[in-house]
Amino acid sequence: MTAARSRVGAFARDHRSLTVLIGWALIAALLPMFVLVPPFSTFQAQSLWIGGFANAGVFILLALGLNIVVGLAGLLDLGYAAFFAIGSYAYAFGASSFTGLHIPFWPMLLVGALAAATFGILLGAPTLRLRGDYLAIVTLGFGEIVPAIFLNADKYTAGTNGIGGVAQPELGPIKFNFSDPLPFYITMVVILALVMVFIYRLQDSRLGRAWMAIREDELAAASSGVNTVTTKLLAFALGASTAGFAGVFNASQLGIVSPDQFGFAVSFTVLAMVVLGGMGNAWGVAIGAFVLYEIQSVLLKQLNQFFQGQHVPILEKIDFVQYQFLLYGLALVGMMLLRPEGLFPSRRRQQELHAGVADADVADAPAPTNELGDA
């Protein structure tokens, strides 16, 4: 049994990309079946579940992108929703009745990512000298400015109303539409699988090592020959382009883009997902994002219904959905006190935060040399 497990572990290390693809294929196949089993089947219909999963995928994608910036390169970004907004609006401009353009979804996926990456670089360039809290404040400002511009430039963006009638994707004979979420779901899983393969490859590459070196010690990284400027800009650009993907997908799925979808709450939620899931570990971040999204979109509603149905005193009067951010806050405080490395930490961060406790074991463990510490 243990031998079999270690063989699976060795296979996963040697063929990481293949493992990631198989993992996502399994997830894609099992999740829709899983929700047919009670108690999940009693919550909502299967198609609603699947639509919800596609939405969750948007947040997983955002969390994976933010993980590059915050988890790998160590640059705290509080305005990440801005890039999500830019991707969404790029698609809305490119394929809606508002502008009259009808560029297909698939090339727009790349255009949205490129637009977001461009703004990632434009934001990154002047803030390169800033570190930690100062960078956080600047990105926070950027995150507020972008939706404000989309809100106020109503001649070009239809202001508060947002741009409606955003086109839905087509793939050969398949026309995506609101009534059938399955094509969106499958598209999302494919995007996620590819993005995760790319992230793991980057993480193990020269660039990934440079990101981690900058996170550890910027001066030492520069003195080792790392061009800190390009390396940081690439982190911003790649993180932003992932958010651009998420934005294009989200716009096409919802069919409408409006400035209130990209408030600070989104940036904060995604950051909470990264921190709770386990910064630096792509699978951990993905699971953290999925769990948090399902809690906020399904579990809290179910709690309401459950307590109202059972007529539990006091609890039946509470609207749990209203308490979403209170619960986030409590979860984050508890997490920082009990398990600061997140639910599924990278091995590296675990060592960082529990130095001294596990020192001896870690030093003696015959870990493979290219192990980058995923769960």
Next chain:
Amino acid sequence: MTGAAATTAGSAGSAASAADRDLILEARKVTKRFGGLLAVHDVDLEIERGAIVSLIGPNGAGKTTFFNVIVGILDPTSGHIRISGRRLIGRPIRAWLEPVLWVAPAAIVAVITAILGVITGSPEVTALGTAVVLFALAAMFLSAIIRPRWYVRLLGRAGIFRSAKPNEMVSSGIGRTFQNIRLFANMTALENVLVGMHSKLQASPVDALFSTPRAQAEEVRAEKRANELLALVGLAGRGHVVARNLPYGDQRRLEVARALGSEPTLLLLDEPTAGMNPQETVTMMALIRKLRSELNLSVLLIEHDMRLVMGVSDRISVLDHGELIAEGTPEEVRANPKVIEAYLGKPPE
């Protein structure tokens, strides 16, 4: 002192002498001022290929400041430094021209657009021209920040000079260690060395994304080389250990291995034996000698411990209060009354 002073007669003279004597580093009248404090004053230093040169002096003499000027972390207030004959560190020259360079392409396009717009009178030409102008501005703005190779070459052609950045100094052959160990504490020893090899690896992010055969082969080669470097400094088989968990002496040696990753021609060691016990100190000194004999490295060493410095150095420069007070072979420096005074104080009259 006299030898150093004799070769400072103008840049033409020093360039000729550099060619004759194969100087790897040539610092001329380097001065660094922090507000009212003159941390380094008119310091000259020459390092010949393959030599071990030490920089000594009491605490606060300006050794580390001088070091930081050499590696491009601090800009000198005056003076310049040549590496293998190329002037890399010094006062900026014609720096005002650089902003002109940034707007020049955009301005040219703007003028052409304006002329064409008037001639043809079509709004499309104006719109296209405006887009190109904006693009040119953005491109130059980004190039100025990223400083790609073509941009640096363009600056050189326009006669603009700015001191090299630390990572550029690494690619021109300078490796360094730090006085207080600055390893990437949560990365393994092997990864630390691999980061050190950053400037020698060529795989682009696109190579990494698509895991091209070129990138894979390079990773395999790099890992092999990194393990060789670890073995060279005496850390064979410890590549998987996270840097923070290594014993102190090993951390110092790992810093040396990381610095060697960039295949430097000149290695700068800032107090490599600070905090070491006598046994570890002996090992480190043996390592420094080995680096010279096996890799043909030149070494610039900052040290406090006079006995060690005397044992390993070919030449010694002594700094006190930011000034070079002596330069010469260990014997000359040992006998120099100024040096004795700086270390032990003035004898009573």
